[in-house]
Amino acid sequence: MNEKLSDDVDLVMSVLSDVLGESRFSNIEKNDVIKELSEVEGEEEFDYTGSYHPYKRIDSVVKHFVSKYKKRKHNEEKEKEFEKSKNAEEEVDSDSEMINAGI
Helix, strand or coil: CCHHHHHHHHHHHHHHHHHHHHHHHCCCCHHHHHHHHHHCCCCCCECCCCCCCCEHHHHHHHHHHHHHHHHHHHHHHHHHHHHHHHHHHHHHHHHHHHHHHCC
């Protein structure tokens, strides 16, 4: 790995650590970051309106991983809420059955 790519990987990993927190950051492999960086084309252009980093290339890769891991957490939370509501409905149904049966 050349020095420029190594620096970019370090930048991405540093920003991801700050943005995602340790628990979600620990799921990201350096090889995945290297793959994403190699797919993003372009020179190091500055864009100070970037969400996470002024280098467009770094910002683009960070956005990719943030959207990937933030969605996962959001989906897991939705599944937990669904399970809770499903369990609550089952409890109401069983209570109704007991009342109807005169228990």
